[in-house]
Amino acid sequence: MRIVIIGGDAAGMSAATRIVAGAPGAELVVLERTRFTSYSACGIPFLVGGEVPKGADGLVARSPQEHRRRGVDVRTLHEATAIDVAERRVEAFDHGNGAAVSFDYDQLLVATGGEPVRPDLPGIDLPFVKGVQTLQDGIDLLEFADRGCRRVVIVGGGYIGLEMAEAFVNRGCTATVLERGAAPLSLIDADLGARVGEALAGRGVELHTTTDVTGFDEGVVHTAQGDHPADLVILGIGVGPRSTLAAEAGIELGVKRAIRVDRRQASTTDGVWAAGDCAESIHMLTDEPVHIALGTVANKQGRVAGTNIAGGDALTPKVLGTAITKVCDFEIALTGLTERAALDAGFDALATTIDSTTHAGYLGTAQPMTVRITSERATGRVLGGQIVGGTGAAMRIDTVVTAITAGMTVTQVSELDLAYAPPFSSVWDPVAIAARTAARST
């Protein structure tokens, strides 16, 4: 059996590892357009910020050489240019040898990843406007920072945008974030997002909300509210699926142009699978397809795709879209549905918000934190959670993740035997307090 994987990062290489284990006789080729495999794209802001002692190599979990030693035929600098699903053939360009090559397959996994959303604005293709996706992008940005930082403008207050803003400030640049909405981090409720804005300001990041970028000229970002000089522009609006190659091959796309897949990661085209940031997921609460571009999901999908391609039978878990980030020591996490999203999905939902502290309030180290729980009014079932606050606040989201997955009610969460000691929590954990408060409303 000949298997081709397009894309050598999280999903692609997770799949490759499963295939080597599950179908050792298969002929497996991975086409990767960059020089790198299995790297942490999520680590790029920290690389740029100078927090990765080993530099770019530190972000590589497993190099092409290591994969080859384990029996995976990785072709780096190979960019897939076309898929012929009828002939079961992938065309590629080998940038190393400057030659076109082609690969026949019996089974194809498309793991092309995501790409930064590039709004259709004048000047968007100028070279000083950068996306952050591949490790090579990160290396380029690191070199920029090493040359002595200057004025960086980030378009969009998504979490990558905010992490990059902090990274450049850490390197001595000025950083300005231009956000179209009323608050950064549009995935969380605006009132909680506004607190992120305060944290940014305290660290010297300039944030402009309700600001519409209208275009770019060399050295300047134009907005409806005035111009911002910039030596570098980072796109931080969000990540879409890198699905054009698949679409051009006639492979069906779904929500937000992500490749339509079932929970075995099979596309609707025979012999073609997809996994990672280029593919759909199924939401656990709505049962609807969603596009969630996160490393956690990509790894899970890749494993499942690899298991199935190797002849196994695995299903990808449904997702909650759990996300967490930290901006200037202010932590943010969310999972499941906000009240708005739950109402839109047809749930009779309500949100309950409580303010507490990251741990025992009498310790000098305690910081404020806020927990918001979304629950179903009639049943009390937990539907979502958002947590913002100081150090130690956000990882509590995993309690909410586990509770939602188990179908727990807010009353059940309020009674959990959660951990407590003064440096870790209050005697009633903030998540339990929020759940108990919610239980009174249901």
Added chain:
Amino acid sequence: MRIVIIGGDAAGMSAATRIVAGAPGAELVVLERTRFTSYSACGIPFLVGGEVPKGADGLVARSPQEHRRRGVDVRTLHEATAIDVAERRVEAFDHGNGAAVSFDYDQLLVATGGEPVRPDLPGIDLPFVKGVQTLQDGIDLLEFADRGCRRVVIVGGGYIGLEMAEAFVNRGCTATVLERGAAPLSLIDADLGARVGEALAGRGVELHTTTDVTGFDEGVVHTAQGDHPADLVILGIGVGPRSTLAAEAGIELGVKRAIRVDRRQASTTDGVWAAGDCAESIHMLTDEPVHIALGTVANKQGRVAGTNIAGGDALTPKVLGTAITKVCDFEIALTGLTERAALDAGFDALATTIDSTTHAGYLGTAQPMTVRITSERATGRVLGGQIVGGTGAAMRIDTVVTAITAGMTVTQVSELDLAYAPPFSSVWDPVAIAARTAARST
């Protein structure tokens, strides 16, 4: 209705608050032997260590005056001396007025708390041998530390003992911990406890394991392995129920001399309830009575007792004995059953251990952590968890708590959509990795 509560800390005052809310017409008296109510006994080591900016008052969540303003008749410095369950009367000594007083009740709540285990050794009653239980104990120790610290010996490597050792070292004392077992923190497996010992040593705490204390003379602790000079001795062996008053009244005791109660917190004596460190709990996994002296449990039991005394109908959740602590920046948490405890309880259990890092290993801030999951061999059901490691490791125990409570299997835990970003976790959370590893063994 006349209600008397003996004990004005976590359980007693949680109950009082529910009674005032649920039975506003009741005549309610709380007898508290110290000057303080509703304080964090768990905060005492941090008070002594100088980490509570407001001092002893900072540990008081609600003072007697505040409780009185809310309608609770708190009598401080009132020490209950006898209970007559036939006459429904409590005898007490008012240390403020130096007079005996008595209180008739229709319903009595015994919330006398816990007390440090005092081994029956020569010299145990010498004044330089101290337990740590009441806030007054904490104030006394703080004054000792303020006078210029010297040589402190802690008998027993329980979590209070270790927290006190760190506190005294922070204040410039020398601290020596004498532990009978092979490792401190006997609640966790010895190999994990041994790592706690390493963390202690790195901070200058002297730890002697397999050391049997044989007695005390002024200025010295005798052990079978030699003498240790000491200006102060702290008992850190553990906490037992303060149940002698109840026992003398003929109220039934259960496991480890804790007051026998049902899940409504009713004792087996008509009209008498018990809650907090003096009372039993029911273990969620074994369904057997256990004695768990923790603030979390005390608060839950107090609420339930108060609700029921006020005419409501509440049940205390079963417990997992979740505990967490931090010694010299090394974190330790456990919940549910260790493999040994699970086997002893009749489960066909196995433990699975994985080593990982507190967050993305390529960040300079990542530290080692270890997760051990206990699971049932045939079903894969999660039965317990232990986590040790650097900053951020231990609060993940709440994922395990929630999973056990929901009856999840290790496979289900391995598929959870847990939070990930490089400063918080690995892309596969260590708990999920442990669960996945365990799933392969079941």
